[in-house]
Amino acid sequence: MMKINHPGILYIVATPIGNLKDISQRAIEVLQSVDCIAAEDTRHSGHLLQHLGLNKPLISLHEHNEEKRAGELIARLQQGESIALISDAGTPLISDPGYLLVKLVKEAGMRVVPIPGPCALIAALSVSGLPTDRFVFEGFLPSKAKVRKEQLEALRLESRTLIFYEAPHRILESLRAMEQVFGADRQMVLARELTKMFETVKSGSIHEIINEITQDENQERGEIIVLVAGAKVIFEEETGFSSLKILSTLVDTLPVKQAVELTSQITGDKKNDLYQKALQIRDQKKHGKES
Numbered sequence: 387m388m389k390i391n392h393p394g395i396l397y398i399v400a401t402p403i404g405n406l407k408d409i410s411q412r413a414i415e416v417l418q419s420v421d422c423i424a425a426e427d428t429r430h431s432g433h434l435l436q437h438l439g440l441n442k443p444l445i446s447l448h449e450h451n452e453e454k455r456a457g458e459l460i461a462r463l464q465q466g467e468s469i470a471l472i473s474d475a476g477t478p479l480i481s482d483p484g485y486l487l488v489k490l491v492k493e494a495g496m497r498v499v500p501i502p503g504p505c506a507l508i509a510a511l512s513v514s515g516l517p518t519d520r521f522v523f524e525g526f527l528p529s530k531a532k533v534r535k536e537q538l539e540a541l542r543l544e545s546r547t548l549i550f551y552e553a554p555h556r557i558l559e560s561l562r563a564m565e566q567v568f569g570a571d572r573q574m575v576l577a578r579e580l581t582k583m584f585e586t587v588k589s590g591s592i593h594e595i596i597n598e599i600t601q602d603e604n605q606e607r608g609e610i611i612v613l614v615a616g617a618k619v620i621f622e623e624e625t626g627f628s629s630l631k632i633l634s635t636l637v638d639t640l641p642v643k644q645a646v647e648l649t650s651q652i653t654g655d656k657k658n659d660l661y662q663k664a665l666q667i668r669d670q671k672k673h674g675k676e677s
């Protein structure tokens with residue numbers, strides 16, 4: 387009888403961002419069970435597998451060979467092999483290769499299963515003390531000064547917490563560009579070497595953090611995440627419009643829900659807060675007319 391192979395599964399496996407104890411039990415079990423492991427840097431990942439006592443075939447998958455490798459890996463999955471994708475650190479695809487592979491595997495109708503775990507941006511956000519309910523992850527800023535500035539300009543009025551990955555040799559340059567665009571007083575957090583021996587999380591204004599880095603060059607070393615507070619106050623300062631004024635104008639002509647929705651889109655203020663204010667404004671206006 388002919389053997390029918392079921393297609394294999396592609397597992398997206400998160401690995402530690404520093405401290406090797408952060409690997410999950412399930413990640414270890416999956417890495418043990420798969421037929422092969424696709425890795426960004428096979429030498430780097432070889433050390434992790436060695437640490438875990440695993441001996442699995444490693445296949446390199448990086449930004450320069452992803453398309454070609456994806457074809458080969460899809461053929462293997464179709465033969466019934468299971469494959470894990472890992473990156474050098476943290477969650478694959480997050481500023482790391484794998485997007486094309488996942489897209490093509492899904493288009494080929496096969497399963498992609500996440501094995502969640504460490505992710506530097508989430509770890510940093512969770513200890514930043516900045517609002518966590520809404521945030522924007524910008525990955526790495528462009529290295530060219532002009533393009534970087536344009537990208538920052540586009541984020542100037544963004545009200546959600548901003549998160550950037552940054553290379554140590556560019557950190558000062560980037561922070562100075564942020565100081566120019568967001569202003570010296572905007573609050574920020576510099577999260578460095580998370581889960582490692584020299585882990586530091588520093589909070590302050592952009593200007594204060596730049597001063598700290600220039601006084602202690604250790605702060606320019608290692609792996610770094612920059613978090614910047616959203617631009618709440620800036621909206622009113624820059625535009626001269628207050629969110630109350632906008633809300634009050636819209637409430638005159640639109641249903642409360644729509645007025646709130648639009649005001650939130652324009653100012654970035656939270657809908658819940660605006661809703662309460664809208665009800666008060668509407669009641670005040672009603673009573674004003676009655677009396």
Ligand code: SAM
Pocket residue numbers: 403404473475476477478479480481482504505506507550551552553577578579580581582609610611
């Ligand atoms: N896929 C990874 C993740 O899940 O976070 C990110 C990979 S990206 C190529 C590497 C960047 O992530 C570093 O330049 C740094 O900005 C950030 N990063 C990674 N590990 C970190 C750590 N332990 N502490 C601080 N930042 C880290």
